[in-house]
């Protein structure tokens with residue numbers, strides 16, 4: 089009866105509308121950059137590793153934001169997103185001037201003793217809001233990479249001390265250690281580190297760890313939000329197999345007078361559109377659905393009732409998108425308006 093998003097969990101009925109558990113502005117700080125390579129080892133430069141990791145972290149948060157079914161809504165500020173010099177005070181200024189809620193600095197560790205290895209995470213003080221996030225990052229990073237757990241620590245690092253908001257600094261692993269460097273420089277490991285930092289942030293804000301889904305499902309049921317039809321359409325439960333609590337029906341006629349299902353699409357892309365009706369011998373054998381791109385798809389509503397039937401795949405832009413069912417077809421039948429499902433982008 090309502091416009092649902094992301095029907096990927098069992099708790100369909102609880103998802104009444106777009107809702108995120110939390111909204112926050114996060115500053116992501118890839119260490120070093122430009123003329124400062126940071127640590128080097130095993131053919132890698134820290135500035136490159138941590139930029140790639142930070143961009144993957146940002147991508148996870150953006151995906152979480154686009155997915156309204158769980159997780160958070162994050163606005164992201166990067167201290168750098170390319171290979172450039174940014175001073176330590178410059179990094180603090182970016183976070184402070186943007187009034188970010190959290191500051192998360194990403195680094196690789198290094199030591200002259202190449203046997204040194206493992207993961208550690210810092211805050212300026214503890215216990216504090218900073219150390220709460222720090223602790224959760226450490227937990228999630230150990231879970232993601234399973235490197236030696238060097239524990240959580242405090243330090244007066246410049247960016248921890250001179251940022252106005254709770255701040256953390258992650259030393260993901262040692263670029264100078266051969267085994268650790270597989271992780272620091274590995275693209276899929278960097279992606280998992282980004283995801284681990286997203287999980288930590290979600291947990292820090294009291295949310296269950298949530299992996300955002302790329303493709304989303306929008307169902308618009310008759311009578312609920314997003315559905316409209318003239319009073320010539322009537323609600324009925326006469327034929328079983330309807331979606332939700334009932335369906336709408338209308339006698340066919342030489343006018344369009346369409347029933348309409350509108351979904352607010354969050355992300356542009358390719359979507360499958362499905363229709364649900366109840367089948368009976370008095371249904372239109374050629375019921376004309378009009379897709380958002382204007383294409384008309386005629387379906388036989390005397391068959392395939394009580395299930396999703398693919399009408400077609402169309403390219404949709406973000407925003408309201410409407411599928412219609414006209415009653416203008418062979419006279420002497422009924423057209424049935426029950427539910428429409430949009431699935432994508434994919």
Ligand SMILES: [Zn+2]
Nearest residue numbers: 119126195196
């Ligand atoms: Zn560093």
